[in-house]
Amino acid sequence: MDDFLAYVCHQVWKLNSCRKVSYTKGRDFFHQGETCSDVFIMTEGLVKLTYVTHDGKEWIKSFIMDKGVFGSRASQSLGQPSTFSATCLEECRALTLPYKTFEAMCVDDPKLAGMTFQFFQWLGLKKELREHDFLCLSAEEQYWKFMDENAVLAGRITQIDMARYLGITPIALSRIKTRQAKIEAKSA
Amino acid sequence: MDDFLAYVCHQVWKLNSCRKVSYTKGRDFFHQGETCSDVFIMTEGLVKLTYVTHDGKEWIKSFIMDKGVFGSRASQSLGQPSTFSATCLEECRALTLPYKTFEAMCVDDPKLAGMTFQFFQWLGLKKELREHDFLCLSAEEQYWKFMDENAVLAGRITQIDMARYLGITPIALSRIKTRQAKIEAKSA
């Protein structure tokens, strides 16, 4: 994964069709409902990918922290509008290029193609894991798993966003925390 | 997706390292906790992929109906034990071959490699959609969506398995159905 990022960055950087962008906190890379087939290679910052439901509620699909690659696959592969938005939670820097250009690069560069394939495999495994967690874990178990595996990220987001990622309300998350704090106080 | 299946079947069928298997209802293709790096190309039948949690509860990751490809990616890519089981809900026929063999085939056959890449993309999109549904939809909404998109499948599985797929208990599913039936009776 880190290899992929380093290599992609290096190769894309050489292109003249690649743009370097810098967005402030609160800005959107792209917006749910818009078609955006660009690939974003983030080098610095923190982004959330969010769905907004018909009744106006926001849920968080994932976070991308520091370095990472993201984009709307629905737009890239099918030309459809994005089903989610990408919003900066901190000042962000990224390289961006059209997906078609990236595809063309892969045709010319088998190493890049192979690594991209690996990247999609990795992404697939991550999504499979999240599916597992939604299916098999309680909200409380999901919270502990999240804290375990994302200690740094947890310190950089609000409780609202953490709850929206776990699929619960911020109030429920607060309850889980105090419940746990009481248990810890008892055992101490 | 259908193209992929037809092509894979055709190409794999020519191999002598490919086995043709036929399993009866109730049997497992592979078992959670075992390492199984085989690729299964089902030609007929119905399979469920299931997680069993530490407290003995079963949850269904997905169904494969009629024709489809499945296997444990954790075993294939990482050599780790499978996190789920694959169980026949009906008599099943499939071709099976080691993942390494399949990989080798892809190296020799760029068309197969390309289609496999597309297949993984398609799989990724499906998982992303399921993530979206778990995040954004209520149990009831998920049920309606499932019935809409999987009318045939719905008729071939028990309510227990449908509930285990939606992430609720069979009792809750029964309640959703009666609730809806009452509303329909009223409006009729």
Next chain:
DNA sequence: CTCATCCATAAACCTAGGTTAATGCCAGAC
């Protein structure tokens, strides 16, 4: 045919999480 098993439904009760509203805290704007 009978018996056993599995499945669907229903009722009664319990619990986790959603909803609304109030409070206190902190940080940035001015």
Next chain:
DNA sequence: GTCTGGCATTAACCTAGGTTTATGGATGAG
């Protein structure tokens, strides 16, 4: 400094879903 807006917490109340148990129907074995 004050004012403001966003965040975290708490409480009170409500609802969806889980748990347990019972019942009736369908199915398959003998």
